[in-house]
Amino acid sequence: MMNELYKNEINEILEILGENLDISESQYKAAVKSYEAVGDWLSKESSTLYPYSPRIIPQGSFMLGTITRPINDEDDIDIDLVCKLNGKPSHWTQKHLKDAVGDRLKEYSVYKEMLESLDGGRRCWTLEYSDEANYHLDILPSISDKNFTVLLNESFNNYQNLDADKLAIRITDKEDLFYSVMTHTEWWRKCNPFGYAKWFFQRAIYSSTKMFALNESVDPVRPFQKEKMPLQRVVQLLKRHRDIMFSSDEYDSENKPISIIITTLASKAYDKSENIVDAYVNIVSKMRSYIETRLNAKTGQYERWVSNPINNEENFADKWSEVAQKEEYFYAWLDKLEEDLATIQYGQNKGLFSLNESLSAQYGNRVVNKVFAEYGEKNKILRENGLRKMAVGTGMLGSIGKSIPNHNFEGNI
Numbered sequence: 001m002m003n004e005l006y007k008n009e010i011n012e013i014l015e016i017l018g019e020n021l022d023i024s025e026s027q028y029k030a031a032v033k034s035y036e037a038v039g040d041w042l043s044k045e046s047s048t049l050y051p052y053s054p055r056i057i058p059q060g061s062f063m064l065g066t067i068t069r070p071i072n073d074e075d076d077i078d079i080d081l082v083c084k085l086n087g088k089p090s091h092w093t094q095k096h097l098k099d100a101v102g103d104r105l106k107e108y109s110v111y112k113e114m115l116e117s118l119d120g121g122r123r124c125w126t127l128e129y130s131d132e133a134n135y136h137l138d139i140l141p142s143i144s145d146k147n148f149t150v151l152l153n154e155s156f157n158n159y160q161n162l163d164a165d166k167l168a169i170r171i172t173d174k175e176d177l178f179y180s181v182m183t184h185t186e187w188w189r190k191c192n193p194f195g196y197a198k199w200f201f202q203r204a205i206y207s208s209t210k211m212f213a214l215n216e217s218v219d220p221v222r223p224f225q226k227e228k229m230p231l232q233r234v235v236q237l238l239k240r241h242r243d244i245m246f247s248s249d250e251y252d253s254e255n256k257p258i259s260i261i262i263t264t265l266a267s268k269a270y271d272k273s274e275n276i277v278d279a280y281v282n283i284v285s286k287m288r289s290y291i292e293t294r295l296n297a298k299t300g301q302y303e304r305w306v307s308n309p310i311n312n313e314e315n316f317a318d319k320w321s322e323v324a325q326k327e328e329y330f331y332a333w334l335d336k337l338e339e340d341l342a343t344i345q346y347g348q349n350k351g352l353f354s355l356n357e358s359l360s361a362q363y364g365n366r367v368v369n370k371v372f373a374e375y376g377e378k379n380k381i382l383r384e385n386g387l388r389k390m391a392v393g394t395g396m397l398g399s400i401g402k403s404i405p406n407h408n409f410e411g412n413i
Contacts, residue, residue, distance in 0.1 A: 002277070002345055002348060003348065006348035007275075007277050007278075010277050010344060010355075011275050011276055011277045012375065012378075013355070013359070013371060013372070013375055014233070014237065014276045014277065014280070015233065015276055016371045016374050016375055016378075017237065017359070017363060017367070017368070017371045018228060018233040018236050018237060018276070019226070020069075020367050020370055020371055020374075021068050021069055021236045021237070021240050021363075021367065022067065022068070022069070022226075022228070022236065023067055023069055023077060025224040025226070027077065027134070027135065028224045029224065030133060030135075031062070031077070031079050031135055031137075034079075034127075034129065034133075034135075034137060035056050035058070035079065035081055035137055036056070038056055038081075038105075038111070038127065038137065038139065039054070039055060039056035039083075041104070041105075041108055041111070042054040042056070042083065042101065042104055042105075043055070047104050048100055048103075048104065049085060049100060049101070049104055052085040052086050052087050052088060053085070053086045054083055054084065054085050054101075055083075055084050056081050056082070056083055056084075056139070057081065057082045057084055057194075058079070058080070058081055058082075059080045059081060059082050059140070059193035059194070059197070060080035060193065060259075061080070061259065061263075062079050062080060062081075063080075063193070063194075063197050064197060064200050064201075064232070064235075064263070065225050065228055065232045066232050066235040066236055066239070066263060067236075068236050068239045068240055068243070070243075071240075071243055071244065071247055071364055073134070074131070074134070075134070076128070076134055076135055076136045077134060077135040077136075078135070078136065078138060079135050079136065079137050079138065080138050080140070080193075081137055081138060081139050081140065082139075082140050082142050082169065082193065083101055083139050083140060083141050083142060084142050084143075084144050084169060085097070085141070085142065085143055085144070086144060086145075087143065088143055088185070090183065091183055092183060093178075093179065093180050093181060093182060093183055094171075094172040094173065094176060094178075094179045094180070094182070094188055095172070095179055095180040097141050097143065097172050098120060098125075098141050098172040098174075100141075101125060101139065101141040102115075102118075102120050102125050105125060105127070105139075106118070111127060114127045114128050114129065115127060115128075116128050116136070121138075122173060122174050122175060123140055123171060123172060123173050123174070124138040124139055124140050124141075125138075125139045125141070126138050126139070127139065140171055140172075140191075141171065141172050142169040142170060142171045142172070142191070143169065143170045143171075143185050143188070144169045144170075145166075164192060164195030164196075164198060164199060164310040165192070165195065165310070166195075167192055167194040167195040167198070168190050168191065168192040168195060169190075169191055169192070169193075169194075170185045170186075170188040170189065170190060170191070171188065171189050171190075171191045172188070172189075173188075173189045176188070176189055192310055192311065195310045196308070196309070196310055199267075199309050199310055200231075200263070200267055203231060203267040203268070203270055204229045204230075204231040204232060204267070204270070205229065206229065206230065206272040206273070206274055207274070230270075230273055230274065230275060230276050230278075230279035231266065231267060231270045231279060231283075233276050233279075234266055234270070234276060234279050234280050234283055235262065235263050235266050235267075237276075237280065237363070238262050238266060238283075238337070239259055239262060240363050240364070241333075241336075241337060241340070241362050241363065242256060242257050242262065242333055243256075244361075244362060244363060244364055245333055245336055246329070246333075251329065252325065255323060255325045255326045255329050256329055256333075257326075257329060257330045257333050258316075260316050261306050261316050261317060261330070264290075264306060264308070264309060264316060265287040265290050265291070265306060266283050266287065267309070268290045268309070269282065269283040269284075269285075269286035269287050269289075269290060270282070270283055271283075271286075280341065281341065281345065284334075284337055284338060284341050285338075287334065288334060290306070291304055291305070291306055291317070292304070292305040292306070292307065293305065294315075296321070299321075301321070303315075303317075303318075303320065303321040304317050304320050304321070304327055305317060317330075340358070340361075340362045343358045344358060344359070352372070356368060356369070356372050359371075
């Protein structure tokens with residue numbers, strides 16, 4: 001197992017890796033500016049949506065603080081958003097709502113040009129920004145209770161009282177049988193990204209000093225969060241490990257493990273460890289135990305089940321029984337994850353070069369080389385200030401042991 005010095009070293013490296021997997025502060029601010037502008041356009045008095053106070057709110061990994069850069073810089077970052085309306089005209093169906101949001105976007109020539117499709121996707125409207133921006137916005141039209149905003153704020157201010165169902169919204173879905181017929185929203189598909197976010201932050205917080213994350217998590221204009229809690233970092237590491245593994249031609253990337261399953265299993269397995277290494281090791285060792293096997297009453301067949309933590313009747317792994325490769329790939333990924341983590345855990349006598357090779361295979365050469373360069377520079381600064389030491393007998397760097405003398409290259413040339 002890892003000794004404390006090695007664990008501290010790995011923890012530093014994984015922290016720097018997590019920072020490099022995250023989007024930059026400038027990308028974050030640009031995305032916020034973009035979706036706020038969309039919200040302003042949708043809610044202007046000239047908009048047909050104006051009477052229903054449309055509001056754009058981030059959801060998914062952008063809201064959870066677990067967004068991860070694409071492997072290739074030229075690929076888009078996916079920003080998931082909800083366009084929330086307080087009510088609707090009584091005769092509106094899902095189609096009416098979806099079209100109303102789309103039509104308003106099309107009224108602005110700039111947004112019309114940016115739309116991925118003039119017909120919209122299954123549930124969202126997608127705005128594609130320039131190559132320089134490297135992100136797109138997926139905007140999900142939805143209906144909520146008129147008291148939703150008050151409930152959202154109250155719910156996150158009192159994190160111990162989950163009451164997640166009150167945060168549910170009703171969304172549009174072209175594949176719904178009653179998409180263009182049903183006007184009563186209680187029959188529309190229910191979705192609860194904000195209840196899920198509250199549950200996630202409940203799981204992520206490991207001390208009372210971290211409660212700030214709850215309020216910041218739902219504020220659409222919250223500042224960029226550079227420091228992350230261990231669970232947030234681990235989810236980022238898990239998603240990048242998946243992306244690297246399934247970037248190989250050996251796999252059909254369409255069936256790679258989906259982020260909601262990874263995030264849910266990691267959150268359920270998290271044991272409140274206060275450092276990334278312990279959190280990572282413990283999460284990976286326990287993720288399998290949160291995959292259930294249940295009998296499907298309709299088919300009479302047993303199936304794998306990853307329950308939605310705020311709706312036990314929803315199975316995030318429901319597609320596994322339809323596409324066998326999805327389940328096969330997920331377990332193949334878990335096997336590889338456990339194997340790769342073991343190489344880190346038991347690699348303390350192999351040196352940093354071996355660790356660099358191992359992490360590069362798991363997370364990508366370019367980002368890992370950048371991480372080790374930053375780590376080396378940090379150690380150089382500490383060494384120059386006499387703060388970097390080496391433990392006698394092990395050669396491990398740390399804050400205890402014999403001080404490492406600063407190199408001085410002055411002399412004759």
